[in-house]
Structure formats: C-alpha cells, structure tokens
Amino acid sequence: MDAPGWVIPNSWANSVTDRSPARSSTRISRRCGSAIALKTSARERGRHGGRPKVVDDDMADHARALRTQGVTVPQIARELVIPSGKNKGEHPSITTVYRLLAEAEAFDDTDE
Incomplete structure (x- = not known):
C-alpha cells in the first residue's frame, strides 16, 4: 500500500489528543462554578472593565x-x-x- 500524500505533524497530532482532558475540566468548572461567580456578576461586585475616563x-x-x-x-x-x-x-x-x-x-x- 502507498502512504497518503500528506503527513500529520507529530506535535499537531499530540495537541489534538491532549486537548480533550483540558476541555472536560473546563466544562466541569463552568458547570460547577464558584459560589461567588454564581451569586453575583462582576459588575455587581464593583468590577468595571475598560480604560478609566480622563474627563469627568x-x-x-x-x-x-x-x-x-x-x-x-x-x-x-x-x-x-x-x-x-x-x-x-x-x-x-x-x-x-x-x-x-x-x-x-x-x-x-x-x-x-
């Protein structure tokens, strides 16, 4: 049999297979979440994103x-x-x- 005309680099093949545990742990943490994150949003905790205003x-x-x-x-x-x-x-x-x-x-x- 002939080999296919393209080859998957070993580093790419490993990154695809290593990604699944990271995805599952991210899904679990998103589902469970921390108690603070579930109760209040960032804005409610006083966190405002973006650059502060120079002009009042x-x-x-x-x-x-x-x-x-x-x-x-x-x-x-x-x-x-x-x-x-x-x-x-x-x-x-x-x-x-x-x-x-x-x-x-x-x-x-x-x-x-």
Whole structure:
C-alpha cells in the first residue's frame, strides 16, 4: 500500500489528543462554578472593565463653557487638569478635548 500524500505533524497530532482532558475540566468548572461567580456578576461586585475616563462631567461642562466663549481648543486643554488616575495633575491632550466637544455637539443635536 502507498502512504497518503500528506503527513500529520507529530506535535499537531499530540495537541489534538491532549486537548480533550483540558476541555472536560473546563466544562466541569463552568458547570460547577464558584459560589461567588454564581451569586453575583462582576459588575455587581464593583468590577468595571475598560480604560478609566480622563474627563469627568465637571471638566466637560467647563470645557464646553470655555468653547462657547470663543477660547481655542489648545487653550482649553492647557487650562483643564485631570483630577484622578495615573495622569492626575496633567492636562488632557488636545485630541481628548476635541473628542469631548464633538461628543457634546452630537449629544446636543440629538436632543433637538
């Protein structure tokens, strides 16, 4: 008999056979779950995913007020100060201020 025209690499064949115990243990842990995971979700435990916001509502209101007075965006960025987090005490980027003002403008357009 002739051998087939293709050969399965040994490492691939082993990974396929070794995967079944991992899958079954994952299924068991998902079925049983921990007591905490079954009772509450991450959000209910105070865990919020994603990157923290740089701009709070007070800062956004102040930026909008300055913009209506005719202050340029770079000047607004220099005046604002990040209140908390890793960059506390620094100024937001000009891009952040533009994004903030654009979101506010889009929100105002949907209100009308």
